[in-house]
Amino acid sequence: MQRSYQKLVVWKEADDLCVYTYEVTKLLPASEQFGLVAQMRTSSSSVPTNIVEGNSRTTVKDRRKFLTIAASSLDELHYQYHLCFRLHYIDQKTFDTANDRIQRVGYLLMKFRSSIRPSSLPFLPS
Secondary structure (H helix, E strand, O other): OOOHHHHOHHHHHHHHHHHHHHHHHOOOOHHHOOOHHHHHHHHHHHHHHHHHHHHOOOOHHHHHHHHHHHHHHHHHHHHHHHHHHHOOOOOHHHHHHHHHHHHHHHHHHHHHHHHOOHHHOOOOOO
């Protein structure tokens, strides 16, 4: 059975970005295992995780709060990719791919967040 969040395009894209980040971080130096690797994996997994958590909330305020957290984690991840590029841990193509994915998820998050209205919330029987 598919969960409701799995139908969201924004979640699918964020999930793909997370998997991509895990693959990229396998290539970083061993000296970064407890630095950038851990931070990038945490940031990247925080994005789809907060989309899931926000999607399960029953108030507009709560849903938007978790999507804002997801967007903040996405910004963190963007900086971490930028830093990896500056330190020559990743090449231009890897950075560009990550940047494109991050931009797409950011756009989808913004659109999803702005679409949340009281009428879009699920009906929960009392």
